[in-house]
Amino acid sequence: MAIRAIKGINDILPDVVGKWQLVESVARRIFSKFGYQEIRIPILEKTELFSRSIGESTDIVEKEMYTFPDRNGQLLTLRPEATASVVRAFIQHKLHLQPAMRKFYTMGPMFRHERPQKGRYRQFHQINVEVFAMDDPMVDAEVIYMLLVFLEELKIPRIKLHLNSMGCPDCRLPFRQSLADYLEGVRDKLCSDCQRRRLSNPLRIFDCKVDSCGKLVDKAPVLLNHLCRECEKNFQSVKDHLDSLAVAYTIDPFMVRGLDYYNRTTFEAITPLLGAQDAVGGGGRYDGLMKMLGGPDLPATGFAIGMERLILLLDDKAGALKDSNRLFVACLGEEAKKKGFPLVQQLRLSGLTVEMDYESKSLKAQMRRADKLEATHVLILGDDELAKGVATMRNMEASTQEEIPLEGLVEQLLRRLQ
Ligand code: AMP
Numbered sequence: 001m002a003i004r005a006i007k008g009i010n011d012i013l014p015d016v017v018g019k020w021q022l023v024e025s026v027a028r029r030i031f032s033k034f035g036y037q038e039i040r041i042p043i044l045e046k047t048e049l050f051s052r053s054i055g056e057s058t059d060i061v062e063k064e065m066y067t068f069p070d071r072n073g074q075l076l077t078l079r080p081e082a083t084a085s086v087v088r089a090f091i092q093h094k095l096h097l098q099p100a101m102r103k104f105y106t107m108g109p110m111f112r113h114e115r116p117q118k119g120r121y122r123q124f125h126q127i128n129v130e131v132f133a134m135d136d137p138m139v140d141a142e143v144i145y146m147l148l149v150f151l152e153e154l155k156i157p158r159i160k161l162h163l164n165s166m167g168c169p170d171c172r173l174p175f176r177q178s179l180a181d182y183l184e185g186v187r188d189k190l191c192s193d194c195q196r197r198r199l200s201n202p203l204r205i206f207d208c209k210v211d212s213c214g215k216l217v218d219k220a221p222v223l224l225n226h227l228c229r230e231c232e233k234n235f236q237s238v239k240d241h242l243d244s245l246a247v248a249y250t251i252d253p254f255m256v257r258g259l260d261y262y263n264r265t266t267f268e269a270i271t272p273l274l275g276a277q278d279a280v281g282g283g284g285r286y287d288g289l290m291k292m293l294g295g296p297d298l299p300a301t302g303f304a305i306g307m308e309r310l311i312l313l314l315d316d317k318a319g320a321l322k323d324s325n326r327l328f329v330a331c332l333g334e335e336a337k338k339k340g341f342p343l344v345q346q347l348r349l350s351g352l353t354v355e356m357d358y359e360s361k362s363l364k365a366q367m368r369r370a371d372k373l374e375a376t377h378v379l380i381l382g383d384d385e386l387a388k389g390v391a392t393m394r395n396m397e398a399s400t401q402e403e404i405p406l407e408g409l410v411e412q413l414l415r416r417l418q
Contacts, residue, residue, distance in 0.1 A: 008114070008122030018319030019311050023154065024107060027127050030150050034142070036103040036129060041085040043109065047075040053084040053289055055260025057201040059209075062193075064112040078111035081259070082128040083286065083302060084293070090132060091295030105129045107307070119277030119309050129283070130302035132290065137234055140265045140285060140301055141241030147269060147281055147303055148247060156280065156313045162252035162268045163242075165235040166284065167227050169263075175226040176202060186216050206256040222253035231264060238265045261286040267303070274309055281305035325377060325417040328370035329356040332363055332382035340381050346410055352417055370396070377417060 005011060012020060028038070051061050066078040079085055086104055095101045107127045114120055129146070131139055144161065151159050167175065183190065183198045183205065190198060191210040198205065206217055227235065242249060249267075257266050266284030274280070283303025291297040327347065331340040340356055347354045355373055357366045363380070370378045380392040390403040393416070404412045 006122070008116035010121060010123070016311065016319075019314050020307065020319070022314070022319035023127075023307060023310055026153050027105065027107065027150060030146065030153060031105045031129065034103070034146050036105045037101065039086060039089060039104040039106050040108075041079075041082065041089055041106055043079055044076050045079055045085055045088070047077040049084050049088055049293070050077050050080060053087070053259075053261055053293060054081065055201065055204075057197055057204055058258055058260055059204075059207070060112060060258060064114055066111045066113060080110055080112045081304065082106055082108070082110065082126060083130060083259075083261075083289070083304070086128065086130045086302075087132075087290055087293055087295065087300070091290065091293060096133065096296050096298060102133055103129075103131050117277070119274050119306075119312060121308060125307035127281075127305045127307060128302065129304075130300060132300045133298045134301075135285075135287065135299035137237035137265070138241050140238045141245060141247070143283070143301055143303060144242065144267050145245050145247055147267075147283075147305070150305075151269060151280065151310075154310065154318070155315060156271070156310065158271050158273060159280065160270050161247065161249040162255050162270055163239070163249045164252050164255045164266050165224055165227055165231055165264055166256065166262045166266050167223050167231045167264065169288075171226055171228040171231055172203075172223065175221070175223050178221045178226070179203065182220050189216055201260070203256055204260075206254055207258050217254060223256075224251070224253035234264055257282060257284060261289045261292075263287050265301075269305075271313065273313060277309065279306070280309050280313070324353065326353045326355070326373065326375045327413070327417060328366070328373060328375035328378045329354060330363060330366040330370065330378055330380045331356065331360075332380070334360075336381040336383065336386060339386065343409070347413060350410065350414055350418075352413070379413070 047065070047067050050065060054060050060080050065080055067075060070076050086106060090096065105128060107125065109123050109125050111123055113122055116122060129143065131143060148159065148161065179202045180198065183202055187195060187198060189212060190205070191208060191213050194205045194208050194213050205213060208214070208217070239249070255266065255268055262284045264285040264287070266282070268282035269280045270278045271280055272278065281303055283301070285299070285301040287299040290300060329340050329344050331337040337360065344354050344356045355375070357369060367378065376396055378394045378396060380394065385391050389406050391406060391409060392401060393404050394401045
């Protein structure tokens with residue numbers, strides 16, 4: 001039996017690759033205008049990088065990581081997200097000593113063993129943005145603004161911004177107690193995971209995917225009502241800066257994001273067009289992570305966008321090839337083929353998009369192929385033409401035909417097709 005790809009791990013075929021390239025190029029263009037530089041990080045990391053940063057009792061670490069020992073018995077994990085790796089690279093290369101390197105973006109595949117469905121896969125791709133060593137609320141607002149500018153540039157429809165604050169350790173500690181008290185009262189109704197997390201990490205119940213827990217969460221106390229003065233002030237500042245940029249948002253006190261490292265402002269870009277998997281991207285501040293991973297005590301914020309979800313939301317025509325001329329060279333006979341072969345290469349080097357037939361098929365078969373490739377022009381080289389010292393050029397759209405002398409052929413073709 002033929003081998004198939006792993007469930008939830010998909011090929012990206014040439015007919016949609018144009019959309020991927022569009023998304024990547026818009027990201028590069030917009031992010032660089034905001035002062036971001038690309039960083040490329042490995043797909044494989046030591047497992048403890050993720051378990052320590054994302055949090056031992058998160059869904060990702062408990063259930064979703066692809067983890068295995070390598071041949072030396074070292075425990076490795078296919079990255080489930082990028083932030084931890086970018087922070088690790090920043091620390092490892094002492095980039096805090098290079099003031100020009102503060103704003104980064106990266107793109108690539110992530111791996112989570114989730115239940116595959118529309119918009120949720122086991123290998124998926126993210127675009128990630130991370131900013132280090134800046135804790136002004138203006139930076140939070142600018143990061144959010146850049147995410148929205150990017151989505152608008154791609155014409156992603158009906159995006160809503162959800163905003164929350166995860167506070168700081170000072171406000172989280174007393175809140176944890178009131179949440180734990182509430183959960184104690186409903187503990188028999190919690191799923192088995194949440195029964196356990198109730199004690200170890202009660203905040204995680206907010207992102208439990210079990211329906212019955214969802215209903216209990218609706219009545220739970222929320223961190224937003226327990227912020228300390230500093231966090232309250234900081235959140236107000238972020239909102240004021242967003243207002244100054246005319247960014248609309250909805251406060252969503254139940255949005256806690258699925259990773260433990262967040263603090264203060266968190267956000268998600270949501271659309272109703274994706275069904276259950278409605279988050280296109282999300283992120284927030286994670287001021288304690290760099291120190292927790294053994295680096296300098298520097299604040300940080302950022303976001304991740306799911307590329308598959310973006311592709312699902314793109315207009316059908318987005319990323320389609322531009323209307324440029326495409327030439328097909330149809331050679332009839334060995335002589336013509338020998339003459340056509342170097343000519344095709346020369347035309348490509350001159351900037352034209354050119355394809356030829358290598359299988360010595362009939363003219364009819366070659367014209368059919370040219371049609372399939374959506375060639376705008378076909379250059380026919382046959383015995384008759386060679387004997388006359390010409391080539392026949394057919395304009396496929398206009399259904400017209402003309403003879404062009406072989407002498408000076410390249411210049412003539414460039415003049416017509418470029
Ligand atoms: P997260 O890293 O969980 O905050 O996710 C950030 C974004 O990545 C989400 O808003 C989604 O767009 C995307 N994403 C997360 N998990 C998946 C998945 N399993 N399949 C496809 N996209 C995903």
